[in-house]
Amino acid sequence: MIDALRDALMSADYTVDTVLARIGEAGQAGLDRNCTVPAREALGDDQTPLATLIKLFPLNLPVSSSAAEAALPLEALMDEGLLEVGPDGRIQAPVDVRPYGFETSEGQWDGWVVSDPTPGLDYRTQPIKPDYVLGVSSASTTLAQLTIDSQVGSALDLGTGCGVQSLHLSAHADRITATDVNPRVLKLAKITAELNEVDVDLRDGSLYDPVADDRFDLIVTNPPYVMSPPSGERLAYRETDFSADGLIRKVVTGSIDHLNEGGICQVLANWAITGDQPWEDRLSGWAPAGADMWVIERERLDPYAYIELWLTDAGLAGDPSWSARYREWLDYFTELGIRAIGMGWITITNAGRQTPDITIESWPHAVHQPLGPAIAARQRDITAARASDEQLLASSLKLREDIVQETLGTPGAEDPQYVVLRQHTGLKRALRVDTALGGVLGACDGSLPLGVIIDAVAGLLDADPHAQRTILLPTIRQALAEGYFESPVIAW
Structure with a gap:
């Protein structure tokens, strides 16, 4: 019965794409609302096997025994209780076989x-x-x-x-x-x-x-x-x-x-x-x-x-x-x-x-x-975020390619009110950054150790490198745990 049913479904090209094409956008939208009328209008009096399968299963409508027999192994499916004779003598389906x-x-x-x-x-x-x-x-x-x-x-x-x-x-x-x-x-x-x-x-x-x-x-x-x-x-x-x-x-x-x-x-x-x-x-x-x-x-x-x-x-x-x-x-x-x-x-x-x-x-x-x-990727990222300070500073991290920088502020203002780095895949998280953190993360392209990048950014900002490491590492750990980096390779 299973083999015969599979052959019948394949012969009728009973797939998601062909069904959607046959009932059209209005038919699909109607089914999303639990309404079969648009799909029924699209099918009309069509007696092809594909139309019969759509009527029997997604629309849960009765069909003539001749149409059912032309589309399916009728006797075998009735023996298994997958099709039955309705009160009006037509064939109906007590189950749904959906592409x-x-x-x-x-x-x-x-x-x-x-x-x-x-x-x-x-x-x-x-x-x-x-x-x-x-x-x-x-x-x-x-x-x-x-x-x-x-x-x-x-x-x-x-x-x-x-x-x-x-x-x-x-x-x-x-x-x-x-x-x-x-x-x-x-x-x-x-x-x-x-x-x-x-x-x-x-x-x-x-x-x-x-x-x-x-x-x-x-x-x-x-x-x-x-x-x-x-x-x-x-x-x-x-x-x-x-x-x-x-x-x-x-x-x-x-x-x-x-x-x-x-x-x-x-x-x-x-x-x-x-x-x-x-x-x-x-x-x-x-x-x-x-x-x-x-x-x-x-x-x-x-x-x-x-x-x-x-x-x-x-x-x-x-x-x-x-x-x-x-x-x-x-x-x-x-x-x-x-x-x-x-x-x-x-x-x-x-x-x-x-x-x-x-x-x-x-x-x-x-x-x-x-x-x-x-x-x-969560376990890998959590493990990376738990590395020691020395291991993190010696690691070369690469920011994910889908991360974009967004600036928000008052129109006409000289500087933005704040800057965020936003993920465009996954949970689409956003991380607020200041000049130092944004500079460090923006430079994380996998070519330099994190410690070298922090020291370089600190030099540009005329800030103490040791203090910047202490300030930035907790947020970098958060960014690691939240998946901002591509397959972080930690210097274990």
Whole structure:
């Protein structure tokens, strides 16, 4: 069945580019709004296999049995429950087979992802079934862009869902293990993997239980992080029976036991902001012993906005239960002392440092995706920033080529109010500099040791070289840790 389905999809040229070309910009914009009308208008009465596949899957529309049979191995797919006869006698799809593609270091990767159909198409609101299998979402694409793209020997896709992270991992991991507790997930993720001829070791079980004795070079996870009250039906793709953010804490604290030396765990997460301690202190307590931890808060919501977001996501907008469910969530947050919810990224690294690096920060500003390369370089940069003064001064550093200087000030003023060096890739950080620091960093082209540059700039400014070293080195360490330099080679 898998081979026949793959052949049919390839024969119809059912790829991201051909689908977008067929439904046009208006059709794609409509689907982004969960509206199929523009795409339906673009397809009209087209009965070609490509049009049939678009109608059946992304648009979730019924088609005639003759059109389905011309496009797909109809009988085999019906036997597997991937197609069925609808109430009107036409063929409909209880699953979504969606073309998916992404760029790799080797070029374009094209394939397909199997999941449940998109809920709420054409604004039809209805509660989502508990074992619903989410397709490719903004969260899953964000995690894929965050994931380091270095070649690794082994990778774990923890809570695989539709299996999209495993597809990305297949481009740079020799072995892939994927886990989940939802039987329907395991069924559809298996089809996704086999359809794309990707070898994935799928295992049934919660969190790290299925890999109790295994270690990996890379762990990626977009876990069910939504903090919802214990009452009511839970949606497996987003909720568990853990209290508040207990699941995320267990993912983070348990990661070190499943990481090889130098291994990295990357988590898309929500966490509770409570009134009893600063959120930075609370999350610092999650850091596994001996591991580096980097937390970036991208967004923060108050309980009201958070509740409305996830009740709507569950298809309860306009449902009679809306008000009662809203009150349950509010009471739950009040009971737990949750006054806000942080949303962002957590990276754990088995760095083997005697003194681990724990960095927790808010960064709601624009970033340059993919961010994976910047995250991969983090350990190298932190190590470089911890070099001794003598080692730093003897090292030849090179400022990244994407760093630009920006000056800001009052129009017409003789001198700018301040000068910053801004990154145009990665987190796009900005570092405010004065004349001395700007001169030193601007001269870092990899040709001279840092100490020589500082002394030369001090001479130009008629300043004491020793004093300038004392003043500038702390900020240069910050610039190293924040990735302002290209592959810094330290004179160890």
